Amino acid sequence: MQHSSEYPASEPQRGPFGKVIVQSWARVGRNLALLALVLGLSTIYGLHYADTLSRPWVLHASPKGLLTLDAEQALQQFRQGQFQRLSGPGVGYGVTTQALWLVLELPAGQHFSPRQFVTVSPALLDRVDLYQVLPDDPVPHLRSTSGYQVQPSLRPLAQRQTVFDLHIDDRLPTTWLVRVQSRLYTAVLVSVQDMGAHQVGEFVDGFLLGAALFLGLMSLVLSAVVRWGSPDGYALNLSWMVLGFMAFLAMWHGHWRLWLDWASPTAAALLDATVASATLWAFYRWAASLMRLKQYPAWVLSGLRWAAFMSPLACALALQRGWSPLLGATVAAAAMILLIFVAVVLQSKHGRIQSPIYLVFGLMALVQVVIKVLAERGMLPYTSGTAYGWQIALAVSCLALMLDLLARAMDERQSARLERDRLHAMLLQEKAQLEWRVKDRAQALSQANETLRLTEGSQRELLSLASHEFRTPAAMIKSTLDAMACVEQPLPPGVAQRVESLRAASNRLIFLANKLIAHDRWRELSLKPQLRAIQAQEWVLEVMGDYDDDVPVRLDLAEEDIEMWGDPVLLRIALQTLIDNALVHAADGRQAVRVGLAAGPGHAEITVIDAGPGVADADKAQVFERFFSSGSGPSSGLGLSIVAAVARMHGGQASVSDALPRGACFHLRVPLAARQEPGGGQHAA
Known part of the structure; x- marks a missing residue:
């Protein structure tokens, strides 16, 4: 029975035209980056024309x-x-x-x-x-x-x-x-x-330094917290590049020289070379991780790696020639920028540029670097805008990359949240369907059990009626045949043989009817067994009182008092079944059946031993199964199954073993009413 239509999965929120409403953080990041671009260009323009x-x-x-x-x-x-x-x-x-x-x-x-x-x-x-x-x-x-x-x-x-x-x-x-x-x-x-303007300038300088430090720390925190596990370490490499750029700007504006206050110009030059080379290496690491993600050609990565490796050598060569080490770093940086420019052009020709808007930032930074170089050579006016515009452009580019990283991280988190909500809705739907299916199956099982109960009741009623109806005419037939034994004139041999066959058949029919009636009685009692303490010796003697004195049964009871825990009626049926079974299988019917009673560890053991043919080893595992018969004697296959069921109801066990010198020994174990434990306490069974 399916109910999936009653519990539809929750749909994402949709707009008036059917489109899914999903806030795109990537779009927000691009808009903020464009705003930063406009502000950066405005700042460069203001510095150029107001200076x-x-x-x-x-x-x-x-x-x-x-x-x-x-x-x-x-x-x-x-x-x-x-x-x-x-x-x-x-x-x-x-x-x-x-x-x-x-x-x-x-x-x-x-x-x-x-x-x-x-x-x-x-x-x-x-x-x-x-x-x-x-x-x-x-x-x-x-x-x-x-x-x-x-x-x-x-x-x-x-x-x-x-x-x-x-x-x-x-x-x-x-x-x-x-x-x-x-x-x-x-x-x-x-x-x-004058003094006032100079102090304002110092304040602005401190503010810009703090902003640069904040930008670097924010990039590190962003990569460490938001996207530490990004593919190929892109977020972490971006943070190192931003920190390297901040360190380079601190060196460019003289902060390292001021803070360290070294007397040796050579030491300051070595510091400049180290900072510049480290910055280029961080830039290479970021560019390499980005190009791997965008599947750039391998030769571009190799070229960037060699340019970064050659930066310290170029700085050392510039120092040896008496130039500033930054000239060597500038040459290495120019080679890296040229490689990236060629790679971007090739990617654009093949249509592999996925975010062309961010090329605007790189182009802006490149243009500002070219303007700076031309202004330093007197080909353009040298103002604060042309001198520091490239730094503003690079800072804006780093900010745009960080905003892009943050926006993509937020988009991924939002997508993960939507996916989680979708899966949660599916789980709720499956849960509701499962509850309905379980309810339907439980109702079907209840109906089947009720049908089975009614069928079994009808079967038992029919079986009980048939057993009684069979036993009455069979008893009349048996009594008539027994009366014929008193006729004075002997019967002809042929008639006597037929009478004997009828007597055996009537005995078989009476035996089977009695077993069916006993089995029906046992099933009625098994529904509500009445458990209580039973004096075992007295109970055995009481059971044996149902047999005639000439029945060959010998008792072997323990001398000490044994008190067992059970239903005396059910146990009576089980013991009588074992005795009747032993009498049937006893050799020539004259060998005595021995009934024993003994106390074991925590249980009372009743044994019934006959001198019959015994039970084959292959049949011992299934002799207590219902309707199983070894084929010898008038067995219905019900008696021993009743004995096993009674034993299980009492928490005991029924088993069979070989008797010496011949025959079978049946064991019925029943818990004691009270077990003596090492601590002296008693445990009620």
Whole structure:
């Protein structure tokens, strides 16, 4: 009986057009990434066009290729008009060993705070010298020296980049001469701020540092908690790449140099090489895991691996040539970016790009890197936007990748939750169907049992009626035949033989009817056995009182009193069945049947021994089965099955063994009314 239609599986929530309502966290992640992209581009744009030198300060720079030996010659060249006036706050010369000279002018009569802070960035400039030019004095005077190779504690202001504290007299024209030397690249940004603006800048710098640290820690927590077991370690490799990028930015902005305060420039250069190489290796690990997932060609992975391995060698070669080790790392990074660009182009041609939106972030970062390189070589204006835009682009790209990872993790969790709900609904449905099936089967079994009970009752009633009806005419036939034995005249041999056959048949019929009646009586009593303590010796004598004195039965009872636990009526039927069976099978009917009673460990044992042919070994295992007969004697196959059933009802056992010198010995074991235990206690059976 099926009820599946009554318990349909729960359906997921659907919209008005039939579509399943599932919140796509991947879509949310993409939208947040696009928002970060817009904010990043806006920030770069604002830095580029809002970055100007504070008026009325004027900045001049020596042109590229102008040979300048010292500060005095630089001042002469400036006064001769050989310097170029800059429209912005920066200038780029590219990679060169030539020093860059800057002149910072403030006309007289300008009302300024007497204390101004001049910041010369970026932080990786090796050496920056500040000269003061006094009116009518042809010789500049060296006031301060700072830079990346100068120990931070020896700088005029212990900050991550070059900052000079100037004291201005607004009544006189002010001119400052700045010399910049760098082994990496010669590109400079100059800003002049009063005390308040300088403090605001320091606060913003601290905030950006905290944001970068938070981004790195968030990536590590995200990979460790949300997606630690992602395929090929993608989440963990992404976290290491983000942390490596954060460490690289900390080195680029001079934080490592400031925190460690090492006196040796060589040690600082080795630190730079280590951080840059570790960052490239972390980038390779992330790119390799991503490309394995996207099934990129194997040669791309090999190329990235070799570029990452060659990064320390390139840094060492740059140091040996007297350059910055970051030049070697830059070459390795350029090779890796070129390989990735070629691989992406090939994947696009084959239509294997699954998330093209994230290529926009990579393209944005690549464009900003190109803009930075061009600006450092003077081909584009060098501003804060062109100098630091690539860092903002990379930070936004890392944030987009983390948002994508988080969104995919949330999508997987939501899918798992929906799948769990679906399976739960299916289990509830199966449970309801199973309950209905069990109920139906139980009802069917109950009906079958009732039918069986009625059928068995009808069968027993018919059997009882037939047994009584058979026994009455059989007894009349037997009595008539017995009366014929008293006839004075002997019967003819043929008639006597027929009479004897009729007498045997009537005896057989009476025996079978009596067994059926006894079996029916036993079944009635077995439904509600009346268990009580029985004095075994008295009970055996009482049973034997049902037999005539001339019946050859000999008793062998134990001398001690035995009290057994059972139903005296059922046990009486069992014992009489064993005695009748032994009398039938006794040799020539004159051998005595021995009935014994003894106490065993926890039970009373009744034995009935005859001197008949015994029971074959092959029949001993099934002699107590219903309707089994060995074929010798007038057996119905019911008596011994009754004995076994009575024994089981009492928690006892019926068995048979060989008697010596011949015959069979039947055993009936019944629990004692009380068992004596080692502790002296009694256990009621």
